[in-house]
Each structure stands twice: as C-alpha cells, then as structure tokens.
Amino acid sequence: MTAPSPPLASRTQEPAWVRRTLIGAALAFLGAFLLLPLAVVFAEALKKGLDVYLAAIAEPDALAALRLTLLAAGIAVPLNVAIGLAAAWSLAKFRFRGQNVLLTLIDLPFSVSPVIAGLIYVLLFGLQGWFGPWLKAHDLQVVFAVPGIVLATVFVTFPFVARELIPTMQAQGTEQEEAARVLGASGWQILRRVTLPNVRWALLYGVILCNARAMGEFGAVSVVSGHVRGVTNTLPLHIEILYNEYQSAAAFAVASLLALLALVTLAAKALVERRLERAPPVTDAAPERASSAGAAVAFDRTALAS
Amino acid sequence: MSIEIRHLQKRYGATIVCDDLSLDIRSGELVALLGPSGSGKTTLLRLIAGLEAPDAGSVAFHGEDDAGADPRAQRVGFVFQHYALFAHMTIFENVAFGLRVRPRATRPDEATIRRRVHELLALVQLDWLADRYPHQLSGGQRQRIALARALAVEPGVLLLDEPFGALDAKVRKELRRWLRRLHDEMHVTTVFVTHDQEEAMEVADRVVIMNRGRIEQAGSPDEVYDHPKTPFVLQFLGDVNLFHGRFGHAPGGAIEAGADGAHEEVSYVRPHELQILAAPAADTLPVTLSQVLTVGTQARIEFRRIDDGSYVDVEMPRSEFAALTARSGLGIGSRAWLKARRVTRFSASAAETAVDPAAMI
Numbered sequence: 001m002t003a004p005s006p007p008l009a010s011r012t013q014e015p016a017w018v019r020r021t022l023i024g025a026a027l028a029f030l031g032a033f034l035l036l037p038l039a040v041v042f043a044e045a046l047k048k049g050l051d052v053y054l055a056a057i058a059e060p061d062a063l064a065a066l067r068l069t070l071l072a073a074g075i076a077v078p079l080n081v082a083i084g085l086a087a088a089w090s091l092a093k094f095r096f097r098g099q100n101v102l103l104t105l106i107d108l109p110f111s112v113s114p115v116i117a118g119l120i121y122v123l124l125f126g127l128q129g130w131f132g133p134w135l136k137a138h139d140l141q142v143v144f145a146v147p148g149i150v151l152a153t154v155f156v157t158f159p160f161v162a163r164e165l166i167p168t169m170q171a172q173g174t175e176q177e178e179a180a181r182v183l184g185a186s187g188w189q190i191l192r193r194v195t196l197p198n199v200r201w202a203l204l205y206g207v208i209l210c211n212a213r214a215m216g217e218f219g220a221v222s223v224v225s226g227h228v229r230g231v232t233n234t235l236p237l238h239i240e241i242l243y244n245e246y247q248s249a250a251a252f253a254v255a256s257l258l259a260l261l262a263l264v265t266l267a268a269k270a271l272v273e274r275r276l277e278r279a280p281p282v283t284d285a286a287p288e289r290a291s292s293a294g295a296a297v298a299f300d301r302t303a304l305a306s
Numbered sequence: 307m308s309i310e311i312r313h314l315q316k317r318y319g320a321t322i323v324c325d326d327l328s329l330d331i332r333s334g335e336l337v338a339l340l341g342p343s344g345s346g347k348t349t350l351l352r353l354i355a356g357l358e359a360p361d362a363g364s365v366a367f368h369g370e371d372d373a374g375a376d377p378r379a380q381r382v383g384f385v386f387q388h389y390a391l392f393a394h395m396t397i398f399e400n401v402a403f404g405l406r407v408r409p410r411a412t413r414p415d416e417a418t419i420r421r422r423v424h425e426l427l428a429l430v431q432l433d434w435l436a437d438r439y440p441h442q443l444s445g446g447q448r449q450r451i452a453l454a455r456a457l458a459v460e461p462g463v464l465l466l467d468e469p470f471g472a473l474d475a476k477v478r479k480e481l482r483r484w485l486r487r488l489h490d491e492m493h494v495t496t497v498f499v500t501h502d503q504e505e506a507m508e509v510a511d512r513v514v515i516m517n518r519g520r521i522e523q524a525g526s527p528d529e530v531y532d533h534p535k536t537p538f539v540l541q542f543l544g545d546v547n548l549f550h551g552r553f554g555h556a557p558g559g560a561i562e563a564g565a566d567g568a569h570e571e572v573s574y575v576r577p578h579e580l581q582i583l584a585a586p587a588a589d590t591l592p593v594t595l596s597q598v599l600t601v602g603t604q605a606r607i608e609f610r611r612i613d614d615g616s617y618v619d620v621e622m623p624r625s626e627f628a629a630l631t632a633r634s635g636l637g638i639g640s641r642a643w644l645k646a647r648r649v650t651r652f653s654a655s656a657a658e659t660a661v662d663p664a665a666m667i
Contacts, residue, residue: 175390178357182384183404183459193407197394 041259044252056242056250057257064230065238066257068149072221072234073214076153080210081203084161089195091162092169093177103166109158117155118223121148144226149234152220157210164206168199208269215261235261307369307381307462307495308333309354314363316349323349325519327363334493336486338506341516342542347499348387348467350516354497355384355465369462383456383494387468389448391440397451398436401426404459426454429488446477453485457494466498470505482509503543507531515539537652540574547580547618549573574650577606577621583643584634590643593618595636600624609644618644 046053056062087106091099109117123129125142135142142148176198180190196203218236225232227241235258242251309331316324323346331337339347352358354365367381392400399406401423405414414422427433430450440448449469456464469485470478486509489496500506506513507527514524515538523535534540550572583590593609596617600606605627607620622630630636 175386175388176392179384179386179390179392179455180403180407182355182357182382183407183455185403185407189407193403194392198392200394 038259041252041255044248045256047252048249052249053253053256056247056253059250061230061233062238062250062254062257065233065235065254068146068233069215069235069258069261071146072150072153073211075150076157076214077207077211079154080157080161081207083158084163084165084206085196085203087162088165088169088199089191091166092172093174106159106162109156114152114156114217114219115223118152118220121151121155121220121224125151143224144228144232146232148224149221149232152224153214153217156217156220157213160210160213161203161206164202164209165199168202169195172198204269208265211265212262215258307367309463309495309497310364310366310368311350311354312364312366314350314353314365315361316346316353316358317361322519324353324360327519327521329514329521329524331495331497333369333495336489336496336509336511337498338510338513339497339499339516340501340503340506340513340542341522342501344518345516346519347501347516351465351467351497351499354463355382357384367462381459381462383459383461383464385449385452385456385464385466385469387471389440389452391448391452391455393440395439396436397427397432397438397440397443398423400440400451401455401458403455422458426458429457430454445473446481449473449481453488457492462495464494464496466496468499468501470502471500478505485509507543515542517542534650537572537574540650540652545577545619545621546574547577549575571651573646574652575646575648577619579646579648580618580620581645581647582607582620582622582630582636583645584636586643587645590645591618592641592643595638595640595642597638598627609642612641620644 122143125131176194177190180194221234225237239251239254311329314324314327341347353360402419405419427436432447432450470481513527513530515522517538523530523539530539531543540546592612596610597608603624604621605624609618
C-alpha cells in the first residue's frame with residue numbers, strides 16, 4: 001500500500017466488503033435488538049396521545065411504584081458500594097484461607113435464579129418461614145412489604161460492585177498502599193486518598209450496573225412483593241400488572257419512564273466520563289456514600305465526587 | 307539514625323528468607339544489600355521498613371532524638387522498585403502526600419508544604435514537572451520523584467529497593483552517581499538493595515553480601531572484593547576461574563589430593579589476575595588459545611587446558627593483548643602458559659557450598 005490509508009484499513013488486511021459487511025451486521029443487530037425496542041416503547045406509549053401518557057404516569061399507583069423503585073435502588077446501591085468495597089479489598093489485598101470460598105459466595109446471586117432468591121426470603125421471613133413467628137410477634141413485616149423488596153434487590157445486585165473492583169484492585173497490587181503507609185498515612189487515609197481514587201472507574205461502572213439491575217429487577221422482587229398496588233409494586237411489577245390488564249398504552253408509558261431512568265443513567269455516565277477526562281481529579285476527594293434520595297442521582301453524585 | 311538488627315527470622319511457609327540476621331548500620335552510612343534473587347535482601351529491607359513483621363528478632367532505630375513514640379511512622383523513607391507513585395495524583399501531590407497525611411497538630415500549613423515540596427523537587431532537579439502525572443514521566447524521572455516523596459517526611463533512614471533495577475544502563479549509571487552525591491550532602495542513613503555487584507561497589511560505603519537468607523560477608527567494597535570470606539562472595543563479585551587442587555596441577559594432581567578428598571583445596575583466580583606466558587615456567591598451566599572476545603576496552607581470552615580440556619578465562623586490556631600477540635605471534639590454537647598473580651584458596655568442603663554465580667543472576 002502506497003497511499004496513506006485510514007487506521008482502520010491499515011490494521012487489517014481484510015477486503016473492504018468484508019469490513020463493511022461485518023460492521024453493517026453489528027449495526028443492524030444493535031438497531032434491531034437495542035434501538036428498535038427502545039423506539040417502540042416510546043412510540044407505543046405515545047400512541048394514544050400525550051394526555052393518556054401523562055395520565056398513566058401521574059397516576060398515584062405509578063408514582064408510588066416509581067418512588068419504591070428509587071427507594072430500593074437508593075438503598076441497594078450504597079449498600080453494595082460499602083459491602084463490595086470491603087469484599088474486594090479483603091480479596092485483592094490480603095491472602096487468607098477461604099478466599100476462593102468468599103469469591104464463589106460473592107458470585108452466588110449471579111448463579112441463582114432471581115425467583116429462587118425471592119423464595120428464599122419468603123421462606124425465611126414469611127409467615128410460615130423461620131423468622132415468621134418472631135417477626136409477627138414484634139409486629140414487623142418483611143415479606144409483602146418494602147423491607148422484603150429492598151432485601152431482594154440487595155441480594156440480586158450484590159456481586160456487581162465487588163466483581164468490578166476485584167480485578168482492578170488485584171492488578172494494582174498493594175505497592176501504592178504500602179508507599180502511603182510508609183509515608184505515615186493511617187488506614188482510613190490510605191483508603192480515602194489512595195485506594196478509592198485508584199479504583200474510581202471500576203467503582204463507577206459497578207455502581208452503574210448495580211443501579212440498572214436494582215431498578216429493573218423483576219423476578220426476585222415479584223416473589224416477595226405480593227403485588228399490593230401503590231404499596232409494594234416497583235416499576236417493573238407495575239408495568240406487568242398494567243400489561244396484563246390490557247392497558248398497553250399505560251404499560252408502555254410507565255415502561256418509558258423506566259427506560260428514561262436507564263437513559264439518565266447512561267447520560268450521567270457519559271457526562272462523568274467527559275468531565276473526568278477533561279479535568280484531572282482532585283486528589284483529596286473520594287466517592288462519598290451515595291444518599292438514598294434517588295438511585296440515578298445518588299450514583300451521579302458518587303461518581304462526581306471522585 | 308543508626309539501625310540495630312538482631313537475630314531476625316522470617317519464613318514464608320517452609321522457605322526461610324531471613325535466617326538469624328544480625329547487622330549494625332551506623333548513622334549516616336550508605337549500605338548496599340547485595341545478593342542474587344531469593345537471597346532475602348528485599349525481605350530484610352521490608353523488615354527494616356516495618357512492611358513485614360519478623361517471626362523473631364528485632365529491628366531498633368537509635369537516633370539523636372530517641373524519645374519519639376512511633377519510630378517507623380515518620381522516620382523511614384522507602385523507595386519501591388517500581389516507584390509506586392500515586393497514579394492519580396500530580397507529581398506535586400505525590401511529594402506532598404507524606405506532609406498532608408500528618409495529624410493536624412503536626413501538619414505544616416499550605417504555604418510550608420508548597421515551599422517544602424518545591425525544595426525537594428528542586429533537589430531532584432525536576433521542579434518543572436510539578437503539575438504532571440506519573441504516567442507522563444520517564445522511568446528515571448519517576449525514580450527521582452519517588453526519592454523526593456520519601457525524603458519529604460525527613461526520614462532518619464532511607465531505604466531503597468532495587469532503586470535502579472528497571473532503568474536502562476546509561477540512566478542507571480547517572481542516577482547511581484547522583485544518589486551518591488545526594489547522600490554525601492544529606493547524610494541520611496541509607497540502605498539499598500541490589501543484585502548488581504558493580505552498583506553496590508560503586509555507590510556504597512559498605513556492602514552486605516547475602517545468600518539464602520544469610521549474611522555471607524559485610525565490609526567495604528575493597529575489603530569484600532580483595533578478601534572474600536567465602537567462595538560465594540568471591541564468585542558473586544565477578545568472574546573467577548576455578549581450579550581443583552593447587553593451581554598449576556591437574557585436578558586430583560600429585561600434590562595434596564589425598565584419598566579422603568577432604569583436604570583437597572580449590573583455588574580461585576580472577577581472569578585479570580592471570581598472566582599469559584609464551585614459555586613454560588614454574589607454577590604455570592599449559593593451555594591452548596581457543597577464542598578471543600573484545601568487549602569495549604577489555605579483551606576476554608578463552609584458553610583450553612591441555613591436561614583436562616576445561617576452559618580458563620583471562621581478561622586484560624585490549625591494547626595489552628594486541629601488544630602481546632604482536633610480540634609472541636599468539637593466535638587461535640597456539641600453545642601458551644598461564645601464571646597466576648594471585649590465588650584465593652578455600653578448602654573443598656567450604657567450596658561445596660559455593661554456587662555458580664552465573665546461574666543465579
């Protein structure tokens with residue numbers, strides 16, 4: 001090749017039509033399986049007009065479902081960050097007996113079907129469950145109530161943050177922490193000033209994945225929810241109910257709300273990425289514990305603070 | 307600040323990495339811990355730094371101000387082999403770190419920190435890099451920043467783990483000299499680990515040669531080179547020819563090679579301590595020339611012994627060798643005789659513990 005060629009062409013020897021076919025196939029797949037459904041959601045939601053759309057969203061049950069979803073995610077994500085950090089730290093920075101057992105345990109929620117996860121909580125905290133009588137005696141309700149939904153969400157999302165952090169922390173080793181220690185930093189200072197800033201990207205991705213799953217979780221939550229309208233329905237459950245009642249416009253309207261939350265998450269991620277690239281981070285700031293004010297907002301704040 | 311190391315023991319599982327080590331390091335001294343990989347030198351350094359806990363024994367620091375509560379928290383500066391700079395901080399913040407993490411009561415104010423960091427950056431001649439990030443720096447620059455960061459806490463003891471190991475030969479040489487000068491200016495007690503004998507000999511006041519978790523010998527560079535206490539030290543500090551039995555005789559030759567073998571001696575002669583003669587004389591070894599290599603200013607000449615066919619290396623300045631060949635017509639395959647200017651002997655039982663240094667580097 002004598003003429004200067006674009007980097008893509010110079011990297012491979014494949015003929016142009018092969019490259020175009022492959023790229024085209026990938027784009028077509030992406031369009032058919034990602035973009036089209038998203039477009040359909042909004043199209044279906046607005047089919048009967050903006051009024052029906054707004055009414056479906058403004059309906060008290062829908063708003064309650066939205067609140068519950070944000071609450072569950074708002075509790076699950078910070079919990080995940082805290083527990084995931086602790087687990088990843090102990091697995092990556094120390095050698096101890098039973099390390100592999102812990103690693104397998106962290107993966108457990110991935111390998112167990114969400115429905116089973118939900119059932120476990122029913123069997124544990126339900127009226128006929130192990131702790132049922134005790135809970136009843138103390139007038140506490142876990143299953144078919146908000147605590148059950150939060151518990152199920154926490155269980156299902158458990159591996160996300162830890163799974164993202166472990167490889168990153170392992171790759172970084174312990175040298176920087178040791179350097180900080182020799183320089184006189186305390187354990188807390190090491191965590192805040194050295195370890196956390198170094199894993200901020202992995203943490204951010206873990207939080208994004210965790211948040212997406214927390215808001216979209218259906219199976220486990222469905223089992224423990226009891227489907228009490230306006231009380232224990234999350235957005236995905238609410239959508240199912242509406243759909244089963246042939247209120248497809250309303251179902252899609254609420255679905256668009258959920259899709260919108262996902263898009264906000266994506267946008268926040270892109271924004272954070274760009275900001276972090278443009279201005280190098282302040283050394284002192286470390287991610288703060290996300291508040292439960294709202295999952296998407298909470299994740300955003302966590303990331304920005306780093 | 308002086309360091310007193312007493313009966314230090316450390317093992318990882320079944321492997322003993324530090325075997326009853328005792329060593330005194332005087333205040334203001336520059337000491338090299340020299341040994342092959344796996345000899346325990348890095349572990350010893352980490353034990354001194356408090357990064358590892360010994361199984362037994364103690365490390366004590368004695369300084370002018372002995373009253374300080376936690377000697378290790380502030381008084382040890384450690385430079386890691388791969389620098390371990392904080393990747394997410396600017397060079398300035400890296401150097402400032404040790405000051406910023408101090409408890410509020412002893413933490414200097416922002417202006418003092420700023421001044422101090424710039425002083426240190428000026429000291430390592432990298433003031434202009436303050437706003438960069440570690441990944442934007444070359445290896446040699448990172449190494450100097452790591453040193454500045456370690457010095458920021460005003461350590462009484464500076465510890466360096468293979469400080470020049472990851473750098474190319476030329477930069478390494480410059481940094482070595484620079485470290486020596488820096489030490490002469492600051493008089494901080496300094497201990498550095500290296501597997502490079504040339505580096506140890508060039509920089510250190512005192513060289514501690516380690517092997518298999520033990521100290522083989524400690525002394526000034528000249529002392530360990532000229533008077534090695536063990537075959538290991540001798541072999542580790544440069545190339546050496548090994549002769550079983552007294553030099554000039556075949557292995558198991560007529561003299562002293564008793565039937566029990568225990569009395570057999572092993573003679574060591576360094577390549578540059580052999581003289582090439584064109585005619586036989588007393589105490590010489592008949593050889594034939596087999597190969598000549600020139601490395602820079604030195605000629606390395608490989609001879610083959612006539613009696614047992616093994617090889618003997620001789621080293622001399624290239625010009626000298628050229629003069630010799632011109633004078634005597636020495637060429638590949640020519641007969642010659644070697645005479646040792648200096649022979650070091652250990653009894654065979656001691657030599658058995660010696661390891662081939664070439665295989666260990």
